[in-house]
Amino acid sequence: MSAPQILVLAKAPVPGRVKTRLCPPCTPEQAARVAAAALADTLDTVTRTAAGSRVLVVDGDHPAPPGWVSLPQRGGPLSDRLADAFADTGTTGAATVLIGMDTPQLTAGLLDTILELLRTADGPDAVLGPAVDGGWWALGLRDARHATVLRTVPTSLTTTGQQTLTALRRRGLRVGLLPRLRDVDTAADARTVAAACPPESRFAAAVAAEVPSIAAVAR
Known part of the structure; x- marks a missing residue:
């Protein structure tokens, strides 16, 4: 099996277009700065993994780190954008892991564990990381063609x-199933x-710096 790849599905951190559920208590500008920091941490983490390739699949204009591919x-709908991200990057014989920009607590060690699961001969065909809010934060597939189910x-x-x-x-x-993680939607x-x-x-x-405390909002 070829070296696996990691995709980061992201939105350019433009005020009014990202992390709108942080507003209030944040202003759109504050929310965008929080989103930019989450994306930067996520890209750094993925860069430190053993992935064979790394792809930033972005809505809007945002530079990819050196050595990355940007698409x-x-x-x-989001369901189609997720499926299309797999379809546009799928490589025969290479597993693919897709994450978003909303779990900046994610570690390179956990991602490398996921990559190894998908490379192991008797490992799972897919891995799914459930999110606290009922969604999911990661999907890994040995064969990217199976992502069509997301539609x-x-x-x-x-x-x-x-x-x-x-x-x-x-x-x-x-x-x-991967560990359950919380992704960032609200100030809490x-x-x-x-x-x-x-x-x-x-x-x-x-x-x-950017998310006002409950006490500050109450004043």
């Missing part, structure tokens, strides 16, 4: 993760995730 997102799964629901798991299993895939999520990040995290620093 535009395509498709309308049938509604997104942004509390049942999205379970429906994705069911769709993969109905396709006959053996699915391994941002503070919880920031506390799980290492001290050098840009996301943690951005949350401390």
Whole structure:
């Protein structure tokens, strides 16, 4: 099997277009700075992994790190954009792992463990990382063509993760479940995730600087 690849599905951190659920208490500009920090930490983490290739699949204009490939997102609904990301990057014989920019607490060690699972001969056909809100934060596939099932799964629901798991299993895939992580949607999520990040995290620093405390909002 060829070396696996990691895709990061992201949105350019433009005020008013990213992390809108942080507003309030954040302003659109503050939310965009938090999003930029989350994306920067995520890209750094993926760069440190053993992936054979790394692809930034981006909505908008944002530079990819050196050594990365950058591709535009395509498709309308998120379900189609997810499936198209796999379709546009799928390489025969290479496993693919897709993550977003909303889990900056993610470590290179965990990602390398996922890559190894997909490279192991008797490992699962797919791996799915459930999110606390009922969605999912990572999907890994030995064969990217199986991502077509994502087109049938509604997104942004509390049942999205379970429906994705069911769709993969109905396709006959053996699915391994990854640790449950919290992704960043609300200010409360941002503070919880920031506390799980290492001290050098840009996301943690951005949350401390940009997300008003409950006490400050109440004044």
